[in-house]
Amino acid sequence: MTGGDPLFADGLDLAVVLIVIGKTVITFTFLLVSVLLMVWFERKLVGDMQNRIGPNRAGPFGVLQTLADGIKLFFKEDLLPDRADRRIFRLAPYLSLVPAFVTFSVVPIGGVFTGGRDGTVEIFGRDTYLQLADPPVGVLVILACSSIAVYGVMLAGWSSGSKYPLLGSVRASAQMVSYEAALGLSVVAVVLASGSLSTHDMVLVQAGAGRNDFVPNWNLIVTGVVPFIVFLIAGTAELNRPPFDLVEAEQELVGGFHTEYSSIRFALFFLAEFMGTVTLSAIIVTLFLGGPSGPLLFGPDWVWGPVWFFAKLFVFLFVFVWFRATLPRFRYDQLMDLGWKLLIPLSLGWLLLIAALRIGNDRGWNSFVVAGVGALVLLVAGSVLSASVRTAMRRRQLGEVTSL
Amino acid sequence: MGYLRGFLVTFAQMGKRRVVTTEYPKEKRPKAVRLHGRHVLNRYEDGMEKCIGCELCAGVCPARCIYVRGADNPPDDPVSPGERYGFIYEINYLRCIHCDLCVEACPTEAITETKLFEFSFTNRNDAIYTRTELLVGDDGKPQELPWEDWRKGEDEHTSAWMRATSPSGSAEFVGRVAWAGELGYGVREPERGQLFDVAKDSVAGQDDPERRAKSAAAARHTPEGDQPGHGTGGSALPTPEGDTGADR
Numbered sequence: 001m002t003g004g005d006p007l008f009a010d011g012l013d014l015a016v017v018l019i020v021i022g023k024t025v026i027t028f029t030f031l032l033v034s035v036l037l038m039v040w041f042e043r044k045l046v047g048d049m050q051n052r053i054g055p056n057r058a059g060p061f062g063v064l065q066t067l068a069d070g071i072k073l074f075f076k077e078d079l080l081p082d083r084a085d086r087r088i089f090r091l092a093p094y095l096s097l098v099p100a101f102v103t104f105s106v107v108p109i110g111g112v113f114t115g116g117r118d119g120t121v122e123i124f125g126r127d128t129y130l131q132l133a134d135p136p137v138g139v140l141v142i143l144a145c146s147s148i149a150v151y152g153v154m155l156a157g158w159s160s161g162s163k164y165p166l167l168g169s170v171r172a173s174a175q176m177v178s179y180e181a182a183l184g185l186s187v188v189a190v191v192l193a194s195g196s197l198s199t200h201d202m203v204l205v206q207a208g209a210g211r212n213d214f215v216p217n218w219n220l221i222v223t224g225v226v227p228f229i230v231f232l233i234a235g236t237a238e239l240n241r242p243p244f245d246l247v248e249a250e251q252e253l254v255g256g257f258h259t260e261y262s263s264i265r266f267a268l269f270f271l272a273e274f275m276g277t278v279t280l281s282a283i284i285v286t287l288f289l290g291g292p293s294g295p296l297l298f299g300p301d302w303v304w305g306p307v308w309f310f311a312k313l314f315v316f317l318f319v320f321v322w323f324r325a326t327l328p329r330f331r332y333d334q335l336m337d338l339g340w341k342l343l344i345p346l347s348l349g350w351l352l353l354i355a356a357l358r359i360g361n362d363r364g365w366n367s368f369v370v371a372g373v374g375a376l377v378l379l380v381a382g383s384v385l386s387a388s389v390r391t392a393m394r395r396r397q398l399g400e401v402t403s404l
Numbered sequence: 405m406g407y408l409r410g411f412l413v414t415f416a417q418m419g420k421r422r423v424v425t426t427e428y429p430k431e432k433r434p435k436a437v438r439l440h441g442r443h444v445l446n447r448y449e450d451g452m453e454k455c456i457g458c459e460l461c462a463g464v465c466p467a468r469c470i471y472v473r474g475a476d477n478p479p480d481d482p483v484s485p486g487e488r489y490g491f492i493y494e495i496n497y498l499r500c501i502h503c504d505l506c507v508e509a510c511p512t513e514a515i516t517e518t519k520l521f522e523f524s525f526t527n528r529n530d531a532i533y534t535r536t537e538l539l540v541g542d543d544g545k546p547q548e549l550p551w552e553d554w555r556k557g558e559d560e561h562t563s564a565w566m567r568a569t570s571p572s573g574s575a576e577f578v579g580r581v582a583w584a585g586e587l588g589y590g591v592r593e594p595e596r597g598q599l600f601d602v603a604k605d606s607v608a609g610q611d612d613p614e615r616r617a618k619s620a621a622a623a624r625h626t627p628e629g630d631q632p633g634h635g636t637g638g639s640a641l642p643t644p645e646g647d648t649g650a651d652r
Contacts (some may be wrong), residue, residue, distance in 0.1 A: 048417065049414045050417070051417060051425075052425050053423055056427075326414040
């Protein structure tokens with residue numbers, strides 16, 4: 001394990017500061033450009049899946065459509081509702097935008113991890129990681145930021161001083177708080193497998209040779225797929241993307257939390273949503289698919305880190321758009337049922353199973369027996385849980401009948 | 405695995421290029437023959453105006469968008485064959501709801517609706533079409549105004565809806581020619597719809613209820629372009645009573 005970014009090992013001087021500033025600018029630019037392309041990609045792909053054409057007016061294949069929309073939004077009138085809480089109303093868009101950006105700063109986007117190398121690259125004679133920051137608690141930064149993003153949505157709806165945004169923000173807080181738990185529990189499984197909270201170390205561990213030197217040592221496989229699926233679903237809910245976009249729900253809540261927002265503030269929410277999508281995809285790639293690690297094929301070594309990273313990133317961007325094109329929106333109670341009655345127990349049970357297997361490994365117990373006993377315990381717990389849920393439901397129905 | 409099959413459905417649509425939308429300003433979908441667009445004021449085959457300035461259209465208009473004033477025909481140079489003619493005729497298209505009640509009210513088939521509705525005026529004065537703008541040109545076709553979007557063939561079928569409705573709503577008169585000729589077209593064929601075909605088929609297949617039901621269903625689902633009577637040179641089909649449409 002390495003002890004943080006080697007860039008800061010020899011103390012701070014001008015070159016180090018300049019490199020950090022350069023990295024910040026590049027990261028920010030990358031995110032903005034990727035949002036620009038992501039919005040276009042989503043509209044084009046959803047259009048294709050729905051037998052439409054999608055944007056095709058601005059620029060070749062309509063690539064510049066997002067830019068045109070942004071310019072339009074920039075020049076529109078900025079409305080501030082009379083009954084809005086002015087200060088919070090102005091603050092909310094930034095509260096949802098900044099976390100999306102901060103989260104991305106801990107994602108490693110390049111570097112050579114194979115062949116015993118630890119992912120450092122040399123920029124202007126200095127060794128450094130290809131990520132903006134590598135705090136020892138990288139995963140906690142990710143979780144903290146995704147929690148703060150809730151406030152952006154919640155305060156936006158609350159401060160608008162209007163009915164629909166308030167409904168949207170009430171939904172947002174309930175939805176995001178309940179899915180935060182499943183998200184966190186599935187991340188704990190990853191942390192358990194990697195043995196570190198630093199995102200760089202996670203990539204390093206995953207870059208090592210897996211079973212039979214053939215299967216990659218990705219957390220996706222090491223943790224047994226279930227945490228990955230839970231993370232994907234809970235992450236979609238955190239992002240408020242379809243099928244979990246109850247917060248916006250055009251058909252029911254007009255625009256949900258951003259009903260009263262217009263002009264540049266609405267653009268910030270829009271930007272935050274898509275930046276969040278890109279960021280979450282990057283996090284999934286880092287946590288479960290080994291980030292920028294991958295085989296070096298030909299040419300200079302440093303090319304392949306970003307290439308693998310973007311290839312993996314693209315898969316998830318596609319998957320999120322695919323979700324949007326395929327799945328209809330959940331009903332509110334279905335959303336809560338899925339979160340509390342399925343995802344949280346599942347991720348918790350799986351975490352216990354992985355922990356038991358780890359302990360068994362350390363003590364030298366037979367892993368098959370451990371797995372069998374663990375599965376049996378989980379099965380019993382699961383059936384008890386479902387029985388209690390069913391009993392509660394029957395009670396409620398009975399109560400409804402008698403109250404009539 | 406019902407959830408996953410849905411993903412396959414959307415995935416399979418990718419790259420098919422089976423586009424169900426139309427790139428509107430560039431291309432247009434064909435319009436229904438009886439579409440209610442903007443009006444024209446028709447003329448007889450000799451060029452005389454059909455409008456007699458009776459103001460029935462203005463009276464029946466639910467949106468009150470028509471303003472008509474009649475005047476006596478000048479004896480030496482009559483505008484219409486009757487005693488009076490439409491001296492002022494104005495329709496405000498910011499108010500018109502295209503209900504075609506004026507077309508049904510008109511005793512001389514003077515006002516009918518075209519399929520044209522794509523106009524974008526930049527001031528309210530342009531929205532009020534005057535008599536000179538509404539009148540058909542010397543070829544019997546509506547005049548193209550600078551703010552209207554026209555494509556080839558859209559100026560045809562200027563009176564399809566009028567020719568599809570039977571006088572006073574009586575079913576006996578469906579498909580009978582009860583109108584005068586139009587400038588540039590002559591006496592036009594009745595605008596026949598699905599009802600006509602169903603009636604004909606049911607007479608022919610009365611002893612076979614199954615076939616009758618089938619043909620009725622087929623007539624209901626006939627694609628718009630295949631309906632008889634839409635073309636100008638369509639064959640004169642017999643009316644339910646057995647007489648041809650041209651026994652006026």
